[in-house]
Amino acid sequence: MPSMDRSTDEKLETKEMDIRSLSSSGHQAQNTPYIHKVGVPPKQNLFKEFKSTVKETLFSDDPFRPFKDQTGSRKFILGMQTIFPILEWGRSYSLTKFRGDLIAGLTIASLCIPQDIGYAKLANLAPQYGLYSSFVPPLIYAFMGSSRDIAIGPVAVVSLLLGTLLQNEIDPTKNPIEYRRLAFTATFFAGITQATLGFLRLGFLIDFLSHAAIVGFMGGAAITIALQQLKGFLGIVKFTKKSDIVSVMISVWGSVNHGWNWQTILIGASFLSFLLFAKYIGKRNKKFFWVPAIAPLISVILSTFFVYITRADKDGVAIVKHIDKGINPPSLNEIYFSGKYLGKGFRIGVVAGMIALTEATAIGRTFAAMKDYQLDGNKEMVALGAMNIVGSMTSCYVATGSFSRSAVNYMAGCRTAVSNIVMSCVVFLTLEFITPLFKYTPNAILSAIIISAVINLVDFQAAILIWKIDKFDFVACFGAFFGVIFASVEIGLLIAVSISFAKILLQVTRPRTATLGKIPGTSVYRNIQQYPEATKVPGVLIVRVDSAIYFSNSNYIKERILRWLADEEENLKAEYLPRIQFLIVEMSPVTDIDTSGIHALEELHGSLQKRDMQLILANPGPVVIDKLHASKFANLIGENKIFLTVADAVSSCAPKLAEEA
């Protein structure tokens, strides 16, 4: 048993002593082999333990903290403020803030109107549905959301994903009404999915899609979207329904002789150059952020005017032709609540909802970190879900936070979600009064706008950084990217999710282990590969296990430790050094152990006993020491074989080693 009654100085002395010096002056060491006992935390009762686990898992952000010690009416007000954050920040809203929000709102409105019309086409819907989705959802979000910078509306990737998935079920040209109904059904369930995840506080599930996989997926989706735009950009009439690069390229080159329309190409190319130039200006000087933001609207106005004047549509330049005037018609009765499309709509909604959530969460977190405010992920999900549920009843399809518009919103100086309200009002006015003017807008312009918008999603620099930091991450990124481009968005997504999971599984099945050595002149034991100057202790092998020991890795860990031992013994034999008598397992990183883990330790202990070696544990954590006692494993190896530090454990071996020497 550790002796606690010695003076501090003496303890330090012993502790700091090098094992080599101990073997020569063994007697002194024999008296003070170890110093500190491993702490056993106070036993928690079952309910408390369960409560703390649930809290860490589902309520890790401690959402009830403000409700503590409040009166009933105050709790109600706080509750309402939790659901509608506008009640909280609205009270301190000022004219200064409104000025910022007004400018930002007008800027993103001018950007969103042409984008919306284009994105609706990606989802195989009539152009007005894009505008509808920029009217109702942003309003709802402004009341319920807590991000100050996100700009809500339809986005390219979700539109493409939704279009692809819906098209697999219903042909949008043959059965446009059923198609639209299925779109609303999917939107409804996307909202339900989002709100449910938030409400059940399962928001962490979207963390299972790794950053690297998202970068790859987004990049792939952007290129796929850009390729799809070749239809409008080149004025091709017959175009493939598939989205993989091979089919699209065959479509494009197959129609090169009698399908391309030079007038369309001329319009598209000149305005695309204009848009890219505007982007370049905005990038070079942050002051001119508004140039790329209003360039699309200017392009639309100029090109529409041009086509109207020249009547280029008679020469084969495809135009928008018709956008319904008026605001969102109700669509609750169009949602499939029964029949075979219910299940399909649900499935598509779940997928689209999750992807929309991933995008919105990434945006929300990014800007919250930049302005250093806290964002409650689960609350955000409820807000996004509510907005899509209401949206599905008012002829909107899945809306979420847009990368490009949120960035413009931020740079234009938005202060609160009021900028979304401003945008929403502009869209309202557009729907009520301006839509007929879009009749002569050439499709090529919309294609050019979409191409210039999505091109930023191909993030080469992020990919390079991923390559530099983590090769496995790069594989995930690469896989998702090529999956989207060469197969389809679904396959790409599947690859992204699978590789993300594979990485998690790999992490838990094959944890790292390391042999430790003593860093000269200290009592610190570190990985020998990282610190080549660290020296091994003769007769002792020190192995650190770098993970919780669970069923998924317990067997591997046991075998890996035995392999370290076999390797070490081989080396020793070659160099005629004394044999290993003690195996010290440094348990600091072992945060938890389960029944399989205890079994593995028992087996390890058994194997070592047969070889006349002793198993010693160093620094098991609170949970682990608890379980070592509960399972009687601590008794099996002996309580005095468990030490606070590796240094203590090594000291305890010294007398025995000295005897042999």
Add this chain to the structure above:
Amino acid sequence: MPSMDRSTDEKLETKEMDIRSLSSSGHQAQNTPYIHKVGVPPKQNLFKEFKSTVKETLFSDDPFRPFKDQTGSRKFILGMQTIFPILEWGRSYSLTKFRGDLIAGLTIASLCIPQDIGYAKLANLAPQYGLYSSFVPPLIYAFMGSSRDIAIGPVAVVSLLLGTLLQNEIDPTKNPIEYRRLAFTATFFAGITQATLGFLRLGFLIDFLSHAAIVGFMGGAAITIALQQLKGFLGIVKFTKKSDIVSVMISVWGSVNHGWNWQTILIGASFLSFLLFAKYIGKRNKKFFWVPAIAPLISVILSTFFVYITRADKDGVAIVKHIDKGINPPSLNEIYFSGKYLGKGFRIGVVAGMIALTEATAIGRTFAAMKDYQLDGNKEMVALGAMNIVGSMTSCYVATGSFSRSAVNYMAGCRTAVSNIVMSCVVFLTLEFITPLFKYTPNAILSAIIISAVINLVDFQAAILIWKIDKFDFVACFGAFFGVIFASVEIGLLIAVSISFAKILLQVTRPRTATLGKIPGTSVYRNIQQYPEATKVPGVLIVRVDSAIYFSNSNYIKERILRWLADEEENLKAEYLPRIQFLIVEMSPVTDIDTSGIHALEELHGSLQKRDMQLILANPGPVVIDKLHASKFANLIGENKIFLTVADAVSSCAPKLAEEA
């Protein structure tokens, strides 16, 4: 930059110094704020890194080690020995060993013959198929397997699982031939699955079923099997096809008035008592292990003779009636290699193959640990797979290692897999000559034998131990158990797998974090909850992150650290203590970090900067320090903010804190 040129004594002095003494004698400390540099491991090239990852993941047992530095012909011999281990151990086989194997083989043969007949009924197959499966597969295994103690043949749980899954597709009473063909197809694909997993070295996949889940699943399956035996045991003719406890109980009680056969019950009950008594004797004294082993055969002989004499079958006692004589007919042409049953057979085969593998691996590992020999899991899988592939072509259904027979084999003193060959020979003789004698064997006896065999699979003690060690494991165990009993084997299995995965996911999403304090009189910093005597350092918060920082947890870790900070600041405010200026993150347990993890650290750094606090890292591992450099994060926070130990990091804060004091 750390200074390395100081004498050892001085270093130790500084290191051991308490932070409180440092704040009073700040000047001295200012000169030697840190001591050791964090080691950056030598840069590995990409190929090497990839190779070592693949090696640890797939070849962690280093299977090619014996092949190193050998001549070509020697390599060929070693290769053959790897595939057929009998070539290796066969050379040192001796008469002494054979005596052990002969006795063990005869004992397990006497146990397996009645069990096989009963298990075939569980799989809804004619009794001879059970015997077939105890003839060919053990022979193949003896040549290819490396476990010395496992006894091969049909087992209860796999028979039940296979029976349930096959029955869902084809009715075994209406279409017995199609049913049998599907059974062979499933067996074939079970073998393919096992061999493929072994060949691709993906054996670790079966580790994803946790020990606790298996205990629950096995217990539930045992009870389900026992309940199914009530049909034979009570002599009920009309019996439910479902396996859940509710349906079975309705079936049993529904026929209590005009379905139970008292003669059957009498025979069954008396022999069940005999079998259980034999078991009890075997348990009380290990010397009498053979009593429970031969009791089933004795019961069969006695009861058959009794029925034959009394012609009790005319009073409604159900008997076996007919078993085909002769050894396994070929069945290659019965396997579905096309058509709709190919896919179904494949799916069932994969599931049954995985479960069979889990059982065999658990048995193999247990006995290998008891006799302390190494077992190559992947090689075992190839052997088991090969034996089932050959089995499917010779009228066998899925065979694997049996818990009960392997234990008997071990206790009877088996030395090698030759005991399986002996058993196989006895089964061969039985098939050739004795099967007609089983005609009058009452079904009630087979039911009694199965009940007494599976009852041991309900492992209460293991469940209690699981409860004591890990509550979450217990939930898995409990869930699988009740899933099997109240729903079906498939549902139980699904629950077991889901909970196992949920645990893995929880582990990676919600890693533990802890605040550290200094253990008085040492330079060791430990979890304050575990060591209440540990003291916090004023002005410094030390947080340890107990996991690799990956996309799945990076966001949680960042927010959790900020919450520790918020909690701590609240405490300090309440006690009017100085504010926190330094956040030290102890990275020892952080074995890896990916791009998302780096992002999270960057965001943490940003948040701290806004609060005028400094982020300091202690002891990042080799992989982490590498990535911190690759991502330029080390430059961002400053190289001199990364320390070897927490003690060093605390010392570095001292001058600044002293200034303020």
